[in-house]
Amino acid sequence: MQIKKEDKKDRILKSAEKLFAEKGYANVSISEIAKDAKVGKGTIYVYFSSKEEILDAVALRIFEEFVDGARYALEMSKNLKEFLELLAEKLSKDVENRSKILAMFHRERLKDRSKYREITSEYRKVFMAAYERYRDEFKIPFDEMFAFMRGIFMSAYTMADNITEESIKIFLKKILLCFFDVQKDMDCGSGAS
Amino acid sequence: MQIKKEDKKDRILKSAEKLFAEKGYANVSISEIAKDAKVGKGTIYVYFSSKEEILDAVALRIFEEFVDGARYALEMSKNLKEFLELLAEKLSKDVENRSKILAMFHRERLKDRSKYREITSEYRKVFMAAYERYRDEFKIPFDEMFAFMRGIFMSAYTMADNITEESIKIFLKKILLCFFDVQKDMDCGSGAS
Known part of the structure; x- marks a missing residue:
């Protein structure tokens, strides 16, 4: 079963929100967000061009x-x-x-x-x-x-x-x-x- | 030395403020305010007609x-x-x-x-x-x-x-x-x- 695009975007945002709140904006990298959201780093750049x-x-x-x-x-x-x-x-x-x-x-x-x-x-x-x-x-x-x-x-x-x-x-x-x-x-x- | 009227009024207000904050409005009587301000109960009624x-x-x-x-x-x-x-x-x-x-x-x-x-x-x-x-x-x-x-x-x-x-x-x-x-x-x- 393929994961829908919207689900991926949503997962990225949820992970980012959680990590930003926990660690502070400056201390979170795009790689970490990708890891937490269980998507590839390249996938994040499909949706967002920067942190x-x-x-x-x-x-x-x-x-x-x-x-x-x-x-x-x-x-x-x-x-x-x-x-x-x-x-x-x-x-x-x-x-x-x-x-x-x-x-x-x-x-x-x-x-x-x-x-x-x-x-x-x-x-x-x-x-x-x-x-x-x-x-x-x-x-x-x-x-x-x-x-x-x-x-x-x-x-x-x-x-x-x-x-x-x-x-x-x-x-x-x-x-x-x-x-x-x-x-x-x-x-x-x-x-x- | 006679205590000035304004001093008495001020003392009444300071005592009332303190007692209201400590005990709550309903739990403070005019007699208590008089006692705390070191004035007679009658003196309070010179300045104020009610609580x-x-x-x-x-x-x-x-x-x-x-x-x-x-x-x-x-x-x-x-x-x-x-x-x-x-x-x-x-x-x-x-x-x-x-x-x-x-x-x-x-x-x-x-x-x-x-x-x-x-x-x-x-x-x-x-x-x-x-x-x-x-x-x-x-x-x-x-x-x-x-x-x-x-x-x-x-x-x-x-x-x-x-x-x-x-x-x-x-x-x-x-x-x-x-x-x-x-x-x-x-x-x-x-x-x-």
Whole structure:
């Protein structure tokens, strides 16, 4: 039975993600990734032309999982509170490894983030759909809400060095529901500036 | 020598803050606060008509310290990076106790937050001044920047249950400088909605 191409690519990405998180980006070679993924080194070059490209693809997959998680939360929720709870659940998944990879991506690939920009625009679309669907429950403009959310999620991922996935999940639930309560006070200063 | 009125009020607030943080809001009586502050119970009622009012005043003082901290960071900084570093320094001060008090305030006083709104507008003014001063270094609109910052600071204060003041300071420095780097990507989705 022949192994499908997509399976091979997927195995390469899974091995790369695991090795990057364990050993750090600089300490992983393409040969090691090939060995762990049980493919030839030449096979890796069929899919990726460099280690940078592998990191891009690994990070992109994580971002895609965020978008899928947000989409799932939107599909399964009946109100804003449920949406936020499901979001906390989905986005805290595997946060310890994911945060390491995203920090690497941020550090190594700051100058070439075109794929990040694409996926961020997908993420934004899902939040826009949530904003439209639960319109009555949001008290602040969309761009502010989205910036606030990004501040929270970026915080959770930065914190992941210090606390566990379970603590992050609890943190996210707490703060998203807190956001839900206090957002009506957020634009209070608008008249004062 | 007669004790000045302001000293007494200050002592009451300091004792209340300490006792609330140690024992929880519900477990502290006005008599205990009086005893700890070395004033008569009647003296407390000269300044405050209820325990709720004491909590309001304690929380207000913390918010004022935030505003003072942000103002100090703005005065002492020569560029956005320095402003953010000083901000991280100032706003992580005494975060363990402060976060407890603010959580109490949030829980107990959600329905009467007029004083919170006033002070938030002061806080907003300082950030607006920073935004004007370092205009060239900010890539996103003010309201988005401010919402993003609030997401980060609210996160730090929510996290304070789990990690130490020192970790929060490191976290804040890291994430504020990260914000400084990535803000140029933040509005990337604007065309996509």
